[in-house]
Amino acid sequence: EEARQELVQHVKSHMSEKRFKHVLGVEKAAMQLAKDNGVSVEKASIAALTHDYAKERSQADFFAVIDSEGLDPDLKEWSNAIWHGVVGAYLVERELGINDTDILHAIIVHTTGAAEMTPLDKVIYVADYIEPGRDFPGVNKARALAKENLDAAVAYETKQTLAFLIEKEARIYPKTIETYNRWVAQKQ
Ligand code: DGI
Ligand code: FE
Ligand code: FE
Ligand code: FE
Structure with a gap:
C-alpha cells in the first residue's frame, strides 16, 4: 500500500541498512503474531516499522524531547537503550505524524x-525479540513459545533479558523489574 511505502522510505532514511533490515523483520514477525492473536495487523505493521525509528538519534535530541514534553527528568540518567523507545515515541509522533495512542x-x-x-504491546515486544534476523541462544525457544502462547513468550523474553543484563552488570530500568514481577515472578 502507498502509505506503507512512504513510511518505509522515511524510516529507512533514518537508520543503517542493518537496522532497517531488522525493522522489516520485526514487521514480518509482528504481522504474523497480530494475525494469530486477533490484533490489528495494520497497527502491528506501523508500530513495527517505527519502533526503532529514534535508535540512531543523539543524546541532545532525546534531552530536548524530555524537556519539551515534560518527561521525568530522571530519564536523563539512562541511555539510548531506554530513550529510543520511551522518548523516541514522541519523535515518531512529531516527525512521522503517527498519533495512534495504541501504536x-x-x-x-x-x-x-x-x-x-x-x-x-506484547506483539511488538515479542516480534522485536524473535524476528527472522535474530540469532542468539534461546531465540528458537522464544519463537516456538510465541507460536503457541504470546504471554509465555513475553515471560520467557523478560526473564532472558533480565538475566542477560544482570550477567553484564547493567543497570536495570525500574520498569524492566515491574515487567519481570508481573509476567515472570511467582508469589512465594
Ligand atoms: O532496539 P533493539 O536492539 O532492536 O531491541 P530493544 O529495544 O529491545 O533493546 C535494546 C537494548 O536494551 C537491549 O540490548 C537490552 C537493553 N535493555 C532492555 N532493558 C534494559 C536494557 N538495558 C538496560 N541498561 N536496562 C534495562 O532495564
Ligand atoms: Fe525524517
Ligand atoms: Fe528497540
Ligand atoms: Fe528493535
Missing part, C-alpha cells in the same frame, strides 16, 4: 515491557 504506547514499552501490556 505510540507499543513503541514506548517495546524495550522494557510493562506491568500493563495490551495485546499490541
Whole structure:
C-alpha cells in the first residue's frame, strides 16, 4: 500500500541498512503474531516499522524531547537503550505524524515491557525479540513459545533479558523489574 511505502522510505532514511533490515523483520514477525492473536495487523505493521525509528538519534535530541514534553527528568540518567523507545515515541509522533495512542504506547514499552501490556504491546515486544534476523541462544525457544502462547513468550523474553543484563552488570530500568514481577515472578 502507498502509505506503507512512504513510511518505509522515511524510516529507512533514518537508520543503517542493518537496522532497517531488522525493522522489516520485526514487521514480518509482528504481522504474523497480530494475525494469530486477533490484533490489528495494520497497527502491528506501523508500530513495527517505527519502533526503532529514534535508535540512531543523539543524546541532545532525546534531552530536548524530555524537556519539551515534560518527561521525568530522571530519564536523563539512562541511555539510548531506554530513550529510543520511551522518548523516541514522541519523535515518531512529531516527525512521522503517527498519533495512534495504541501504536505510540507499543513503541514506548517495546524495550522494557510493562506491568500493563495490551495485546499490541506484547506483539511488538515479542516480534522485536524473535524476528527472522535474530540469532542468539534461546531465540528458537522464544519463537516456538510465541507460536503457541504470546504471554509465555513475553515471560520467557523478560526473564532472558533480565538475566542477560544482570550477567553484564547493567543497570536495570525500574520498569524492566515491574515487567519481570508481573509476567515472570511467582508469589512465594
Ligand atoms: O532496539 P533493539 O536492539 O532492536 O531491541 P530493544 O529495544 O529491545 O533493546 C535494546 C537494548 O536494551 C537491549 O540490548 C537490552 C537493553 N535493555 C532492555 N532493558 C534494559 C536494557 N538495558 C538496560 N541498561 N536496562 C534495562 O532495564
Ligand atoms: Fe525524517
Ligand atoms: Fe528497540
Ligand atoms: Fe528493535
